[in-house]
Amino acid sequence: MKVVVLRLGHRYGRDKRLSTHVALTARAFGAKEVVFDAVDREVEESINAVSSSWGGSFKVSFTDGWKKYVKNFKGDIVHLTMYGLPVGKVVGKLRKSRKDKLVIVGSQKVPSEVYQMASYNAAVGSQPHSEVAALAVFLDRLFAGRQLMKRFGGRIEIVPQARGKRMVENR
Amino acid sequence: MKVVVLRLGHRYGRDKRLSTHVALTARAFGAKEVVFDAVDREVEESINAVSSSWGGSFKVSFTDGWKKYVKNFKGDIVHLTMYGLPVGKVVGKLRKSRKDKLVIVGSQKVPSEVYQMASYNAAVGSQPHSEVAALAVFLDRLFAGRQLMKRFGGRIEIVPQARGKRMVENR
Numbered sequence: 164m165k166v167v168v169l170r171l172g173h174r175y176g177r178d179k180r181l182s183t184h185v186a187l188t189a190r191a192f193g194a195k196e197v198v199f200d201a202v203d204r205e206v207e208e209s210i211n212a213v214s215s216s217w218g219g220s221f222k223v224s225f226t227d228g229w230k231k232y233v234k235n236f237k238g239d240i241v242h243l244t245m246y247g248l249p250v251g252k253v254v255g256k257l258r259k260s261r262k263d264k265l266v267i268v269g270s271q272k273v274p275s276e277v278y279q280m281a282s283y284n285a286a287v288g289s290q291p292h293s294e295v296a297a298l299a300v301f302l303d304r305l306f307a308g309r310q311l312m313k314r315f316g317g318r319i320e321i322v323p324q325a326r327g328k329r330m331v332e333n334r
Numbered sequence: 335m336k337v338v339v340l341r342l343g344h345r346y347g348r349d350k351r352l353s354t355h356v357a358l359t360a361r362a363f364g365a366k367e368v369v370f371d372a373v374d375r376e377v378e379e380s381i382n383a384v385s386s387s388w389g390g391s392f393k394v395s396f397t398d399g400w401k402k403y404v405k406n407f408k409g410d411i412v413h414l415t416m417y418g419l420p421v422g423k424v425v426g427k428l429r430k431s432r433k434d435k436l437v438i439v440g441s442q443k444v445p446s447e448v449y450q451m452a453s454y455n456a457a458v459g460s461q462p463h464s465e466v467a468a469l470a471v472f473l474d475r476l477f478a479g480r481q482l483m484k485r486f487g488g489r490i491e492i493v494p495q496a497r498g499k500r501m502v503e504n505r
Contacts, residue, residue, distance in 0.1 A: 184464035191463040246499040288482040289492040292362035293355035299467030300474050311459040321460040328417040
């Protein structure tokens with residue numbers, strides 16, 4: 164089961180940090196790729212710099228036609244929105260289907276077509292908070308916490324410590 | 335068990351949006367209060383505006399002496415850092431202790447004293463991602479998903495839908 168995250172509504176400059184957090188969260192929680200609907204080479208570079216040090220094969224890409232991208236995606240389309248059905252009710256079905264997943268996260272406002280195109284509109288709580296938080300909790304639950312334990316096999320790795328920092332460099 | 339989130343290293347202007355996401359995530363996932371180490375009335379106002387529409391009794395406050403604040407806190411001090419012990423190993427103990435929790439989340443770099451002052455340094459994965467993601471997953475696991483189902487009793491409430499948006503206004 165491959166997970167791809169589609170970040171809609173990225174605004175150049177203004178959303179740089181939040182979109183970077185979305186992408187790094189996607190990577191750390193087990194997605195294989197993030198797709199943006201607007202080109203931002205700075206965001207791309209900072210994500211790729213993380214991957215090149217920390218490992219894995221996470222991909223950053225761009226689409227100039229997100230509707231077509233969604234339509235052509237083979238698998239379940241999950242739109243994370245606080246208006247949707249509770250994530251706890253959705254995640255079991257998603258796990259069972261074993262199809263690839265496209266997880267859509269918006270920024271401020273998402274076009275209404277997204278609600279229609281989605282196989283599932285899933286809410287990580289019905290309170291306003293953060294697309295980064297929603298994505299993290301959704302993926303953590305989808306993978307039942309296992310992805311967080313995965314090793315990425317990068318040049319740099321952390322050795323978990325009760326106190327302080329310990330890293331190893333693999334050559 | 336009361337949960338307070340301490341956000342360290344907030345920089346006025348630059349961190350406005352991320353700190354707002356941290357605070358809204360704290361609120362939505364069951365914390366009672368967020369404490370910043372720098373005054374930012376804009377962030378405060380936007381959080382309070384959410385609480386006044388959406389309910390609950392979430393509090394935003396500021397401290398000009400975070401070390402003293404941490405020392406005087408009665409309960410478990412949990413520092414979220416990718417260098418810490420896996421969250422899965424820590425969360426059971428935290429739940430059992432039933433003490434109040436102070437959850438510390440930094441921005442870029444956290445002073446080394448924090449690692450020493452913490453009862454637990456807990457890692458939501460050992461990969462770089464986002465303090466918003468870390469906080470969300472930590473609280474989701476601490477409360478075993480229950481907080482996400484809690485109703486806040488606000489003026490505005492969402493009625494979960496398979497498609498589209500439905501809200502009710504309580505008067």
